[in-house]
Amino acid sequence: MSETLRVLITDRPWSDSDIEREILAEVGAEVVDAPSGDEETLVEAARDCVAIATCWAKVTGRVIEAAEHCRVVSRMGIGLDNIAVDVATERGIPVTNVPDYCxxxxxxxxxxxxxxxxxxxxxxxxxxxxxxxxxxxxxxxxxxxxxxxxxxxxxxxxxxxxxxxxxxxxxxxxxxxxxxxxxxxxxxxxxxxxxxxxxxxxxxxxxxxxxxxxxxxxxxxxxxxxxxxxxxxxxxxxxxxxxxxxxxxxxxxxxxxxxxxxxxxxxxxxxxxxxxxxxTPHAAFVSQESVVELRQRVAKQIAAVLCGERPASVVNPEVYDDGAAKKSGD
The missing domain is CATH 3.40.50.720 (NAD(P)-binding Rossmann-like Domain)
Structure with missing residues (x-):
């Protein structure tokens, strides 16, 4: 594994990843944008990443299993139907979302x-x-x-x-x-x-x-x-x-x-x-304020995990209750 902490963003409807880069740089992590959101691309892109942030792309069991060093999967939104939460839980990986931002x-x-x-x-x-x-x-x-x-x-x-x-x-x-x-x-x-x-x-x-x-x-x-x-x-x-x-x-x-x-x-x-x-084109969640809030909160959730802390809005808390959550040094 590279010494650089790499955070994969699978997809995004906004123009850049500057907000995420700024927050994650503070904990020594760099952001990697996936070239596309299809499964094969994400499987390869996730292999050397310590965290995955996804908007609408499907983070399947294959993607999670390929990400051997992954410590957290964060949904850039509310719903979780595009994430294989069960697979993440089996691997002791916390999954987060932002249930109230919009x-x-x-x-x-x-x-x-x-x-x-x-x-x-x-x-x-x-x-x-x-x-x-x-x-x-x-x-x-x-x-x-x-x-x-x-x-x-x-x-x-x-x-x-x-x-x-x-x-x-x-x-x-x-x-x-x-x-x-x-x-x-x-x-x-x-x-x-x-x-x-x-x-x-x-x-x-x-x-x-x-x-x-x-x-x-x-x-x-x-x-x-x-x-x-x-x-x-x-x-x-x-x-x-x-x-x-x-x-x-x-x-x-x-x-x-x-x-x-x-x-x-x-x-x-x-x-x-x-x-x-x-x-309307899946626009209900959008305002200038809501999008900034969403991106900041997701980046801070990931940063917390990389610092060995428990992030906000964990949807599978059993990974912590069982003491199985991946530690920052894994």
């Missing part, structure tokens, strides 16, 4: 999509840009104070959305596996009941084997024909083919999508070309 941004984005759908903003924008000025061309619009917003999942982002939605007069209900309302006062209902009652459904669930494609043909069949779906969580929660079929059949009124499966999506697909669907 709560305001994502809840704002979900609300923005809801409002754009409710007021036909996207539809009117597209039509007027083509030279058509016709109020009657759009679907019916409802008074928000007479509508219900259903939240699927009630984590930090969904909880931040609750008072914002209520300020507009929306009635807010929610569904979670536990039935816990986390002090929001939301009426908790089963998933199927939420689909049947809601005029807007906003998705805030993690992507797991049990939640993958939870929005399938059966789910869309339960929704109101006038309802809208908003997803700022994970693309894999929605069966995109089923969503397209539901739109064609008039089973729902439209959708606002910021996440996709895969990413980036094929924007030539009819779903994404439909006037009833608003598409």
């Amino acid at each position: 709560v305001e941004e994502v809840s704002d984005h979900a609300l923005a999509l809801l409002l754009a759908l409710a007021r036909n903003i996207g539809f009117f924008h597209g039509r007027t840009k083509r030279g058509e000025y016709d109020l009657s061309a759009a679907g019916a619009m409802r008074r928000l104070s007479e509508c219900t917003l259903g939240l699927v999942g009630l984590g930090n982002t969904a909880r931040a959305l609750v008072p914002k939605a209520r300020a507009l007069g929306l009635t807010v209900i929610a569904t979670t596996q536990s039935g816990n309302d986390y002090g929001t006062g939301c009426r908790m209902v089963p998933f199927e009941e939420l689909l049947e009652e809601s005029d807007f459904v906003s998705v805030h669930a993690p992507l797991t084997e049990s939640t993958r494609r939870m929005f399938d043909a059966a789910a869309f069949g339960r929704m109101k024909r006038t309802a809208f779906l908003v997803n700022t969580s994970r693309g894999g929660l929605i069966d995109e083919s089923a969503l397209w079929e539901a739109l064609q059949a008039g089973e729902i009124a439209g959708a606002g999508l910021d996440v996709f499966d895969p990413e980036p999506p094929d924007l030539q697909q009819p779903l994404f070309c439909d006037e009833r669907v608003i598409v």
